[in-house]
Amino acid sequence: EVVLVESGGGLVQPGGSLRLSCAASGFTFSTKGINWVRQAPGKGLEWISYISTTGSSIYYADSVKGRFTISRDNAKNSLFLQMNSLRAEDTAVYYCATSWGLDYWGQGTLVTVSS
Amino acid sequence: DVVMTQSPLSLPVTLGQPASISCRSSQSLVHSDGNTYLNWFQQRAGQSPRRLINKVSYRESGVPDRFSGSGSGTDFTLKISRVEAEDVGIYYCMQATHWPRTFGPGTKVDIK
Numbered sequence: 001e002v003v004l005v006e007s008g009g010g011l012v013q014p015g016g017s018l019r020l021s022c023a024a025s026g027f028t029f030s031t032k033g034i035n036w037v038r039q040a041p042g043k044g045l046e047w048i049s050y051i052s053t054t055g056s057s058i059y060y061a062d063s064v065k066g067r068f069t070i071s072r073d074n075a076k077n078s079l080f081l082q083m084n085s086l087r088a089e090d091t092a093v094y095y096c097a098t099s100w101g102l103d104y105w106g107q108g109t110l111v112t113v114s115s
Numbered sequence: 116d117v118v119m120t121q122s123p124l125s126l127p128v129t130l131g132q133p134a135s136i137s138c139r140s141s142q143s144l145v146h147s148d149g150n151t152y153l154n155w156f157q158q159r160a161g162q163s164p165r166r167l168i169n170k171v172s173y174r175e176s177g178v179p180d181r182f183s184g185s186g187s188g189t190d191f192t193l194k195i196s197r198v199e200a201e202d203v204g205i206y207y208c209m210q211a212t213h214w215p216r217t218f219g220p221g222t223k224v225d226i227k
């Protein structure tokens with residue numbers, strides 16, 4: 001069974017930084033690209049980043065480009081999202097989801113950006 | 116970016132009756148590899164999204180056969196043949212042909 005567990009969310013001040021993690025199990029992690037998707041409170045889904053199996057291909061949404069960095073550690077079956085220069089509009093539940101087609105999702109971790 | 120639109124945004128349905136959600140993209144979703152990467156997701160209250168349909172019409176394992184997807188190019192449809200109480204939630208279409216990936220605004224399905 002594919003299991004994805006996000007962690008690292010919390011309350012951070014505007015301009016601050018946070019690092020999210022996604023721990024994967026139940027599949028061969030190194031064979032799947034992984035995405036980050038977020039959902040602001042009461043709003044729809046927003047795709048924000050993708051990293052390929054080896055990290056050789058990375059994509060970002062314009063809304064986070066230059067501020068967020070996606071990375072992965074295949075030896076530790078883990079995905080990361082380094083978030084810098086956080087803004088109030090980054091407040092959301094952040095999900096990791098596997099593959100081009102987002103076939104499996106984690107339960108999400110809440111990031112709140114507020115003073 | 117590819118803009119995804121859905122209609123209706125709210126869909127009250129009678130139990131046992133059919134429901135249909137339309138999704139349109141601002142560009143063709145036919146990939147250079149010949150596939151059309153249009154997916155449908157269901158999100159129940161308080162839960163993570165769950166993929167129901169991939170590549171327009173391929174139902175995920177465990178998804179009831181009352182759900183079906185169809186369409187091509189820029190026009191797509193998700194149909195529920197007979198709505199059950201457990202189908203209440205928000206349904207999103209998403210294109211995975213172009214970067215960045217984009218979602219529709221969501222269609223809220225509830226029971227009349």
